[in-house]
Amino acid sequence: xxxxxxxxxxxxxxxxxxxxxxxxxxxxxxxxxxxxxxxxxxxxxxxxxxxxxxxxxxxxxxxxxxxxxxxxxxxxxxxxxxxxxxxxxxxxxxxxxxxxxxxxxxxxxxxxxxxxxxxxxxxxxxxxxxxxxxxxxxxxxxxxxxxxxxxxxxxxxxxxxxxxxxxxxxxxxxxxxxxxxxxxxxxxxxxxxxxxxxxxxxxxxxxxxxxxxxxxxxxxxxxxxxxxxxxxxxxxxxxxxxxxxxxxxxxxxxxxxxxxxxxxxxxxxxxxxxxxxxxxxxxxxxxxxxxxxxxxxxxxxxx
Numbered sequence: 001x002x003x004x005x006x007x008x009x010x011x012x013x014x015x016x017x018x019x020x021x022x023x024x025x026x027x028x029x030x031x032x033x034x035x036x037x038x039x040x041x042x043x044x045x046x047x048x049x050x051x052x053x054x055x056x057x058x059x060x061x062x063x064x065x066x067x068x069x070x071x072x073x074x075x076x077x078x079x080x081x082x083x084x085x086x087x088x089x090x091x092x093x094x095x096x097x098x099x100x101x102x103x104x105x106x107x108x109x110x111x112x113x114x115x116x117x118x119x120x121x122x123x124x125x126x127x128x129x130x131x132x133x134x135x136x137x138x139x140x141x142x143x144x145x146x147x148x149x150x151x152x153x154x155x156x157x158x159x160x161x162x163x164x165x166x167x168x169x170x171x172x173x174x175x176x177x178x179x180x181x182x183x184x185x186x187x188x189x190x191x192x193x194x195x196x197x198x199x200x201x202x203x204x205x206x207x208x209x210x211x212x213x214x215x216x217x218x219x220x221x222x223x224x225x226x227x228x229x230x231x232x233x234x235x236x237x238x239x240x241x242x243x244x245x246x247x248x249x250x251x252x253x254x255x256x257x258x259x260x261x262x263x264x265x266x267x268x269x270x271x272x273x274x275x276x277x278x279x280x281x282x283x284x285x286x287x288x289x290x291x292x293x294x295x296x297x298x299x300x301x302x303x
Contacts, residue, residue, distance in 0.1 A: 009137030012161030084294035102151035112156035
């Protein structure tokens, strides 16, 4: 069966780069098809479909170190049956791109994805003449700049976008913080491929639940935390149809010692699923309606 990864944007986008990384290092498929789509919701629709000869995954940006969570993807993950299979942190370095011969002092319009514009606020403070315009993707914005062929128009995009669309780098590395990173996750059906790529310790354990603003469930959850289970992230999203109720997304980091504590044997060959099944049961006893999204590694751990 062949593989495909759907991503939001156009070739040269940061999601495109992350998809290549997942294809090569998680799927280990150099022939993996990459599917550029315009909307995040389309990624979920494609990954949830059943194809006779193809398995489709979705590459999602989920968090950014400068602007925080990509809220839309948390909202789309909640009703989905897809599981998180792997994660990857991609350094994000933005370039101001335009056609050859463009002068930074003469650029009037800058197009890019809203997240990219938000990560480059100092550019617009430095050049107040530049007017920002949102576009659905960094790669697509760069393609549009190439097609317009106007030296007064620029995009914010990647080095790869500059190469893809033969654009000049007018200003390099314009992100506000050089440490800027985006966390991407690969989601798909929990099938044979998922079982083939069993996670290793330490791993991330992701789940979510719904609650009111008092969030008593979090207090109950604290009884699980300790040396071998660490709270890594909490993200809350409002439930529009239930004012002042929230969906709480939780990431735990599970260490090797958790297996030893659950198992009668200290054997390092203990399957990880056994340990996390036990943890899932513990969470269900505290939060019966918890929804589990996956147990997975960073690609650095999986490689």
